Amino acid sequence: MMKKLVKLGLVTVMTFYTVFAQANLKIVDRVVALVDSDVVLASELVRRTNSIIQQIKERKQNVPELEKLKEQVLERLIVESLQLQMAKRVGVRISDTELDATLTRIAGENQLSLDEFRKQVIAEGNTWPLFREDLRNEIMISRVRNGVVSRRIQISDKEIDNLLVQINQEGESRTQYSLGHILLPLAESATPEEIAKVRATAENLVMDLRGGANFQEYAITYSAGENALSGGSLGWRSLSQLPSLFADSVRSLKTGDVTDPLRSGSGLHILKLFETKGGFESHSVMQTHVRHILITPDLITDEKAALDKINLVRQRILDGEKFEDLAIEFSDDKGTAALGGDLKWSDPGTFVPEFNEVMNSLAINELSQPVKTEFGWHIIEVLGRRDKDQTEEKKRETAYRILQKRKFEEEAQLWLRELKDQAYIRIVDEK
Structure with missing residues (x-):
């Protein structure tokens, strides 16, 4: 392993060029982070950052400050590395046959043959081997996360009954909310000074957002939430699908409103209501x-x-x-x-x-x-x-799925925090 680290750390490993935030930079490949028994290379950081920049531009959003974006992408790569290492330790493997079947299914969903899909991937500036490996890693991460987190979740009949009361109170046409989310993390052991500093940052963000700042760009730049790089979107959620902390605040929001910072065990949260629509029907x-x-x-x-x-x-x-x-x-x-x-x-x-x-x-x-x-x-x-x-049966089934999803998201965040707390992580200074 030491030989691997020394070899990867040499600045003479390889040289390549990339377009990085519209500037031509010469990138000498090197280690940018040590993550337990793995490393994150500058080449991968550049590749993934460029991919995010392209996605942001396709959404017609402004690209945030480059250094902030790189920090977000590096954090994502570190978390992915920890999950991949665990997947390999517990024996998760994705064969070429299974990977090909998944690629064929994805191509079919886009009404393309596998060969047409491959050509489209290449036309968008990707290489097919890297695209395949990214997908393989994504499947492995999903499998190990689902397996580990699902085993940590317990749902009682009482919890389902309580949620059903809430669903029934909201009525058959209960409202759904399209929400944006920004998370500023706080460790459980954070000092009062650290808490005050993060709260001041959150309050400044809220002031900017209420003044018209672009929520998606701020989420990409500042949020530590799982959906940060997609603009912080939580998608459509009913109140019952939200943590109680969020639901209590969302009830009083009008379209376009931004909440005050909300404190939870994970840190400070900022929500924005984009749209609302109605929902539950008989079945x-x-x-x-x-x-x-x-x-x-x-x-x-x-x-x-x-x-x-x-x-x-x-x-x-x-x-x-x-x-x-x-x-x-x-x-x-x-x-x-x-x-x-x-x-x-x-x-x-x-x-x-x-x-x-x-x-x-x-x-x-x-x-x-x-x-x-x-x-x-x-x-x-x-x-x-x-x-x-089957309306009542469907409601009960829905309640179970809601609780499972809600607990899954909470447990996934805790699990990732535990992974990071137990890991050796060192960011290699570029200077």
Whole structure:
């Protein structure tokens, strides 16, 4: 490792040129930060900074002061390095096959072939190998973060019930808010002098923002929040999706308003309300009450014998024998055979496509022809259909997701702070 650090630290490793904030700078590659057993190189800092600058310009925003932007990008690279190192320690790996499948999916979402997508990436000034590795790292970071943070989250029925009360109080058309967020971090051990200094900075920012300063540019320059480099946008959130500290303040905001600094365990927060819109609607689905008998081919019963057997069972039903009796006697679906083949009331998309297609085409009490799926041969009978109001179930599901997301964001910030506190990090002085 020491050999690696010495080698990377030499200013003669390599030389390259880059356009950096519209100035031609000669960059000699070197280490700009030591992060546990990894390093951050000047070349990567320049590349990522240029990428952020390009994104800011595409959003038609002003590029902030270069040194401030570099500090933000370096902080992001350090945090990414810590997460990647953990991912590798716990065995997270993304194979080329999985990476190619992800790239193909992304290309398809953009209505492009993989080759067209590759050409577009290159046309935008990126190299394909670096783009692939950036995506691989992004997936690895996401996996390790989701795995570690999710295990730290506990959600009780009581919490869901309490949130449901809030959701119901807000009404079916509860308001959603498009918010911007700036975080000025404070350590738990911060001294009164440090707190006063950060609060003074926050109050000055609020004054500027209320005076018309561009929120997105200030977020990019000053915020330590996860969304800082995208202008601090939190996207659309209902009050129930916000921490209580934020929700209490947002309730009283009008479009364009900026909050006073809000203190939490992470530091001081500044919010701006961009837009509002209304939201929660009733939710219903068409459920189907269905039953089936399954014959599965095996070492004794080949495909033709299985088809012959299901046809025989079907004919016996048509001749007047009871469906449920024959299901008990013949069905290879042991989970439903004892129930007479009853699959009970099912939501759309519950079963495999071939089964769903035939089921949806049947009239009530109509017996299907034999249906082939990956499980074997079925005969299907629809016993009823109903329009099921699932608004309350949907609300409960929504409440769980809200709590999970809220706690995930809080726990992710704490986890990243712990990672940094436990790591050896040294910024290499450029002078």
